[in-house]
Structure formats: structure tokens, C-alpha cells
Amino acid sequence: MAIEIRETTRDQTRADLRIALEACAVRKIFRPARGLGAGGVAVRAVDDVSLTVRRGEIYGLLGANGSGKSTLIRVFSTLLTADAGEVRIFGYDIVRDELAVKRLINRVSVEASFFKKLSAMENLIYAGRLYGVAPDEARPKIREILRRLGIDPRRVSEPLEKLSRGMQQKIAIARAFLTSPMLLLLDEPTTGLDIRSKREVQTFVRDLRDEHDATILLTTHDLDEAARLADRIGILHQGRLVAEGSASELCARHGTGSLEEVFMTVTGRRLDESDDTGGGAGTE
Numbered sequence: 001m002a003i004e005i006r007e008t009t010r011d012q013t014r015a016d017l018r019i020a021l022e023a024c025a026v027r028k029i030f031r032p033a034r035g036l037g038a039g040g041v042a043v044r045a046v047d048d049v050s051l052t053v054r055r056g057e058i059y060g061l062l063g064a065n066g067s068g069k070s071t072l073i074r075v076f077s078t079l080l081t082a083d084a085g086e087v088r089i090f091g092y093d094i095v096r097d098e099l100a101v102k103r104l105i106n107r108v109s110v111e112a113s114f115f116k117k118l119s120a121m122e123n124l125i126y127a128g129r130l131y132g133v134a135p136d137e138a139r140p141k142i143r144e145i146l147r148r149l150g151i152d153p154r155r156v157s158e159p160l161e162k163l164s165r166g167m168q169q170k171i172a173i174a175r176a177f178l179t180s181p182m183l184l185l186l187d188e189p190t191t192g193l194d195i196r197s198k199r200e201v202q203t204f205v206r207d208l209r210d211e212h213d214a215t216i217l218l219t220t221h222d223l224d225e226a227a228r229l230a231d232r233i234g235i236l237h238q239g240r241l242v243a244e245g246s247a248s249e250l251c252a253r254h255g256t257g258s259l260e261e262v263f264m265t266v267t268g269r270r271l272d273e274s275d276d277t278g279g280g281a282g283t284e
């Protein structure tokens with residue numbers, strides 16, 4: 001059940017519907033609050049990033065901690081306003097057409113919030129209601145999604161606080177998918193999960209793309225996940241997009257057989273080193 005895209009404006013008619021997201025020279029700078037004393041520096045969390053996500057694609061933003069992944073996702077999902085640049089989602093400008101954009105996207109972050117005393121089913125039905133999905137319509141859809149996520153049907157009625165973090169994360173993705181978003185923004189969907197849950201979430205993400213005409217933009221600091229899941233990978237380093245391509249294109253371009261080496265070459269450091277420490281680049 002995909003949301004229909006209405007071609008209402010002239011702009012929209014001209015939009016290329018094969019492009020899910022187009023970002024052009026996006027910049028976000030966090031400035032220290034005034035009056036809190038000296039010592040704060042402005043951080044260029046996202047620095048002149050341009051990228052295109054094609055419809056039906058799984059695009060992986062790969063970067064170390066502090067490289068700007070979440071900031072970029074929050075800009076794309078209209079939670080944060082960029083200082084410069086433009087972003088279009090299925091042709092809609094995220095500032096001028098914010099409401100249309102909000103109908104087309106959904107975002108899941110690692111710190112997804114739930115009513116912990118309520119069950120998975122209750123949380124999802126509640127979320128469905130917020131988006132105008134009636135409980136009777138939502139229930140079978142929820143059961144199917146949870147089944148595909150490998151969640152034991154007996155556990156869907158247990159309070160969420162009794163479930164593992166992995167399970168809760170899967171339920172967060174299921175919740176975002178209830179609205180049938182055209183573009184799903186997943187911020188580190190598998191961080192903190194054990195290998196098995198990781199694989200289940202990855203399979204689920206691929207199924208969403210394959211079977212539901214969904215486009216997925218996800219962030220990760222897991223090289224293996226990027227290589228395994230993403231059709232194209234953008235490497236973020238200190239707020240800048242320093243490389244882009246499929247895993248095999250990136251490897252070929254840098255004359256190496258591993259994404260890890262590509263990462264080291266283009267960023268000068270290992271993925272498990274934070275972008276927040278040392279160097280001082282990324283600040284202004």
C-alpha cells in the first residue's frame with residue numbers, strides 16, 4: 001500500500017519520480033549557545049553534502065561516530081533546518097513542501113520511544129491510529145510485519161520493557177513501516193544488536209525494498225552491513241561526503257578488495273575511531 005504521489009504543482013510535474021531524494025550542498029553548523037561562557041566552538045556537522053538516492057534503492061551512509069550521519073538524517077526528515085543547501089524528496093522541497101514531505105517519509109532512530117508498559121501490539125496500534133490507520137486494518141498488517149521480523153507471536157502481547165533491545169528496535173522499524181512510507185530513513189538500525197537480530201533486521205529492510213516499493217536511506221558504522229545491504233554507499237567523514245558508489249565500484253576505484261581499505265584511504269582513519277576526537281577538523 002504505497003502512498004500515491006499527487007502531481008499537483010508545476011514543479012511536481014517536472015520532478016523526476018525515479019529520484020527519491022536529492023540533496024544539494026547541504027550544510028549544518030552547530031554553534032555554541034551565546035552567554036554560556038567561552039570555550040565552545042562551532043561544529044560543521046554536515047559540510048556541503050550533495051547526494052542522490054534513487055527510487056527503490058538502499059543507500060547506506062557509512063561513517064564513524066560523530067561524522068554527521070544523524071544530523072544529515074534529521075535534516076532530511078525535517079527535524080532540523082539546514083543552514084545552507086536544498087533537499088528534495090520525490091520532487092518536494094523539504095522546507096517549502098514540508099507537509100507533503102512528511103507524508104512520504106518516516107524515520108527510525110536508535111533511541112526510538114515507546115510506551116514501555118504497553119505491548120508491541122498496543123504500541124503499534126496506537127501509532128497506526130496517530131497516522132489514521134484503523135485498528136482493524138492495522139492488526140493483520142502488524143502481525144505480518146512482526147512475523148517477518150522473526151518476533152515470536154506469543155511475545156507481541158508482553159510489555160515492551162520485557163523485550164530485548166533487538167526486539168524493540170525491530171518493532172520500531174515495523175512501526176515506521178505501518179505508514180507505508182515511500183522513503184524510510186533508518187538511523188543506525190542495527191547498532192547494538194546481536195548478530196542474529198542484525199541479520200533479521202537487514203533481511204527485513206531488504207524485503208521492504210523488494211516487496212513494497214520502498215526506498216531506504218540508512219546510516220551505519222558497520223562496514224559489513226554497508227557492503228551487504230546497500231546498493232550504493234556514501235562515506236561521510238567529518239561532515240563531508242568523501243566517496244560514493246557501490247561497494248564494488250569503490251573497491252575498484254581505489255584498487256583494493258575491501259571496503260575497509262577504501263574507508264582508510266578516503267578518511268585516513270579506521271571506522272572505529274570517532275570523528276569527534278583528535279584532528280579538530282570539522283570545527284570552524
Ligand SMILES: Nc1ncnc2c1ncn2[C@@H]1O[C@H](COP(=O)(O)OP(=O)(O)O)[C@@H](O)[C@H]1O
Pocket residue numbers: 030031043044045063064065066067068069070071072276
Ligand atoms: N544538537 C547538537 N548540538 C551541538 N553539536 C551537535 C549536535 N548534534 C550533533 N552535534 C555534533 O555534530 C557532529 C556530528 O554528530 P552526529 O550527526 O550525531 O554524528 P553521527 O550520527 O555520525 O555519530 C558531532 O561532532 C556532534 O558532536
Ligand SMILES: [Mg+2]
Pocket residue numbers: 069070071187188
Ligand atoms: Mg548518529
